[in-house]
Amino acid sequence: MTAPILTVTNLQKSFLLHVLGGKRVVALKGVSFTIPQGAFVGVIGPSGGGKSSLLKCLYRTYLPTGGSLDYLTANGAQIDLAAASDDAILDLREQELGYVSQFLRPAPRVTAVDLVARPLISRGVAQPEAREQATALLLRLSLPADLLDGYPVLFSGGEQQRVNIARALIAPPRLLLLDEPTSALDATNQETVLTLLQEIHAQGTTIIGTFHDLAVVRRLTDHYLQIRHGELTDAGPTATLVVAALSLTH
Amino acid sequence: MTADWLLHVAGLAKRYGRGCDYCYTLTGLAAATNECPRCGSLVACAEIGFTLAPGQTLGIVGESGSGKSTVLSCLYGDSEPSAGHAYFRPFADGQRDIFDITPGERRTLRNFQMGIVYQHPHRGLNLRISAGGNVAERLMATEWRRVGDIRERASALLGRMEVPASRMDDLPAFFSGGMQQRVQIAKALANGPTLLLLDELTTGLDVSVQAGVLDLIREIQAASGIAMIIVSHDLGVIRLLAERTIVMKHGRIAEAGLTDQILEDPQHPYTQLLVSSANV
Numbered sequence: 001m002t003a004p005i006l007t008v009t010n011l012q013k014s015f016l017l018h019v020l021g022g023k024r025v026v027a028l029k030g031v032s033f034t035i036p037q038g039a040f041v042g043v044i045g046p047s048g049g050g051k052s053s054l055l056k057c058l059y060r061t062y063l064p065t066g067g068s069l070d071y072l073t074a075n076g077a078q079i080d081l082a083a084a085s086d087d088a089i090l091d092l093r094e095q096e097l098g099y100v101s102q103f104l105r106p107a108p109r110v111t112a113v114d115l116v117a118r119p120l121i122s123r124g125v126a127q128p129e130a131r132e133q134a135t136a137l138l139l140r141l142s143l144p145a146d147l148l149d150g151y152p153v154l155f156s157g158g159e160q161q162r163v164n165i166a167r168a169l170i171a172p173p174r175l176l177l178l179d180e181p182t183s184a185l186d187a188t189n190q191e192t193v194l195t196l197l198q199e200i201h202a203q204g205t206t207i208i209g210t211f212h213d214l215a216v217v218r219r220l221t222d223h224y225l226q227i228r229h230g231e232l233t234d235a236g237p238t239a240t241l242v243v244a245a246l247s248l249t250h
Numbered sequence: 251m252t253a254d255w256l257l258h259v260a261g262l263a264k265r266y267g268r269g270c271d272y273c274y275t276l277t278g279l280a281a282a283t284n285e286c287p288r289c290g291s292l293v294a295c296a297e298i299g300f301t302l303a304p305g306q307t308l309g310i311v312g313e314s315g316s317g318k319s320t321v322l323s324c325l326y327g328d329s330e331p332s333a334g335h336a337y338f339r340p341f342a343d344g345q346r347d348i349f350d351i352t353p354g355e356r357r358t359l360r361n362f363q364m365g366i367v368y369q370h371p372h373r374g375l376n377l378r379i380s381a382g383g384n385v386a387e388r389l390m391a392t393e394w395r396r397v398g399d400i401r402e403r404a405s406a407l408l409g410r411m412e413v414p415a416s417r418m419d420d421l422p423a424f425f426s427g428g429m430q431q432r433v434q435i436a437k438a439l440a441n442g443p444t445l446l447l448l449d450e451l452t453t454g455l456d457v458s459v460q461a462g463v464l465d466l467i468r469e470i471q472a473a474s475g476i477a478m479i480i481v482s483h484d485l486g487v488i489r490l491l492a493e494r495t496i497v498m499k500h501g502r503i504a505e506a507g508l509t510d511q512i513l514e515d516p517q518h519p520y521t522q523l524l525v526s527s528a529n530v
Contacts, residue, residue, distance in 0.1 A: 018519035019526050060508060063514045074373055086494050088506050107490065109465055118472075 005072050005175060005206050006035040006058075011082075012066035013053050027053035030067065035208065037072075038199050042238065043210040044219035050106040050230045051210040052101075054175045057194070058208070059099045060089045074174055076141075094122070098162050098173030102180040106152035112138060112163050113148050119171040137166045141192055158183040165193055172200040178209030182216070194220060217241065255301045255339065256444060256477050259323075262298035262349075264320050267291025269332075277501065279520075284317065284501040292344035294320040295501045298334065304444070305475040309492030309509060311485060311524070317501035318481045322447045324349070325479070326366050327356045338363070340444050361391045365438030369450035371430035374437065377423035381413060381433045384422065386438040407436040411466060428459035435466065439476075446470075448480045452487060464490055485528040489513060497521045 011206035013028040028050045035041055043051045047189055047249055056062040058069060058081060069081035074096055079088060093099075106115060116134035121127055135148055141162040147155065152163045161184045168176065181197075182190040197220060211217050217238065224241050265273055270289040277284050277293040284293045295317035302308050310318040323329040325336060325348070337345045340363055341355075348359060367393050368374040375384050385404040386394075394400050408418055411432040419427070431451055438446055448467070452460040464487065470476065471491070480491055488495055488509060495512045497505045497520065505518040516522045 015515070016517075017522065019522045056514070061510045063507070063511055063517065079254075086506075087301070087306075089508060090306075090493055107468075109461060121472075 002037050003072055004034040005037040005039075005108055006069070006208075007070040008033050008035075009070070010067040011054070011057060011064055012175055013050075013057055013062055014065050019124050026230055027062075028057070028227075031227065031230075031232045032067075033225055033232060035206060036091055037206055038201075038204060039206055039223050040197075040221045042217035042224045043189060043208065043227060044214065044224055045227040045233070046214045047212075049228045051227050052179050053230075054227060055099070055101075055179050055208065055210065059093075059097065059177055060084075061099075071175070071230045088247060096174035097240050098168045098176045100168040100176070100178050100181050102161065102183045106160060106163060109151060111149045112143065112152050112155075115152060115163060116170055123171055134166065134170060137170055138163070140196075141166055142189060154239065158186065158189065161185060162189065162193070165196070169200055172203060172205045174198070176207045176209075178207060180210055180212060183212070190216075214241070254304065256304045256306075257302040258335075258337040258341070258345075259301075259321075259325070260299045260335050262321065262324060262335075262336065263296040263332045264294040264317075264329060265291055265296075265332040266294060266322055279500055279502050279504060282500060284315070293501050295324075295498070296333075297502055299503075300496060300506065302445075302477055302479065304339075305472060306478055306494065307478040307480060307492045309488035309495040310479065310481045310498060311483065311488050311495060312498035312504075313483060316441070316498040318498045319449050320501075321498075322366070322449050322479060322481050326364060326447055327360070337443075353454070357391075361388075362441055363443050364445050364447065365443040366447040367431065367434045367438050367441075367449065367451045369453050371422065371427070371434055374434040375422050375430065377421060379421070380419045381408060381422050381425070381436075384433060385437050385440050388437050389450060392441050403440075404436075407440055408433065411436045412462075417526040426459070427455050428463055431463050432466065435463075435470075439474075444477060446476050446478045449481075450482055451480075453483070467491055485513065486523065497524065 009032050011028055011031045015025045017023045017025065043054065045051055053062060057064045060081060064082040067082060071079050071081050073079055113131050115136045116138060117130035120130035120133060138148060143159060143162055147159065152160050165181055182193050185193060197207065218241060221238045224238050225232060262409045268289060272288045273291050273293055274296050276287050286293065289297045298321055310321060312318045313443040320329060323330040329347050334418050335347045336349050336351060341348060341359055366390045382404045385407055386400045389400050389403060405415055405418055409415060412510060413429060413432050422430050450462050482488055492509050495509045495511065496503055499520045512521060513525055516525045
């Protein structure tokens, strides 16, 4: 058996809010789990339970308060994402770590096509070729053709979300973190995104995603983690989730 | 463990005034002042340390008087640091402490390796010679000799910065603020430096003009792989341009981290106040 791509040990995250007189908000109270290489893991649980905090700790947008996040890199090195230097994290983000949030704010005054083409260009693809691929992907996600050269800042929530997804999937990372990637999409667009996710998973990307829709979790993922009140309350192969879901009375 | 770095700054301090033994211990974050209560000296910055990777952009934020511009001015050599080291890789084919070089070496450093854009164009430009002349002056400081070549290069640089060729022979004194900044940027980039220092480059410009200048910087980042240090009090500018950010207060580093982490999970009370006050 190959080594897990990610080993999370006793991950804790709390926020000390000085502006609120030193109030402490606890988001994660010591979460441990491992993720096998190539897995598609669904993170489930009620809103405010810590799902997004978990993903943000893995991407280092949040600084973990305690615990370790041991990540196995493409060239076989172990990096603790909680303790690695900022430069090491930036390198990983550039090379193998991707993140799509439900709220990512697009850069202003960059067209949709250029925004999506950028990850390809930074991996050495020539600009015309990168723009062509970006255009194809955005059209596949049914972004209206006349918006391709528009600024995503001015798009609707669902259109922005599709641009974000296209940007993350155009050059699939080795580990992809998804925070409610289909929350603002209608049924047809959600279907397209789910199919795309299955495709890049089949190509070898390990995916950890939060989904509020258990049907999506059952359809896409092979493992699940349930996070409630900052604790890991359940985990296992998704095949067993039918039973587990019954106890998921939020 | 990170592969390589371009600039490594350690223990940088700048003190104005006669100074005493207590200047550094009685100022800073805990003391909530940068003025020494014993001797009245001003500790503009102290204990500043960071590493910059090639092609990376580092943001320095903080309010006026926090010492962020002092850091730049020490690096560029406009101010003499009171303490510290700054190792700069590309200079003199090896690593050299640029706080410990001769004036001649400093000139070479400025001519070949470092460019700076000041908040006030009159500091970076000679307003009494033409826009093209400002860039040419910079080129002539290095190996450029032939007038035709220099003119061509200056025109190309200004064109890239969207300064129309028709304005090349005009005096920048009569340019708009945004256009003056573009000429400054062209001048700073003239000799292909490895490090560009930007000090509040959009402060005082109209919002729409700011946008154009910021977009230009982003294009330069994407096209040239040049490293940058951007000093700004505006978190929006930092968010847009910098991968890593240092937050300064009372002349010290309050916090340093990835820009998204600084904005979404600020640790220091001052950073939390700064982020919650801003609209970014």
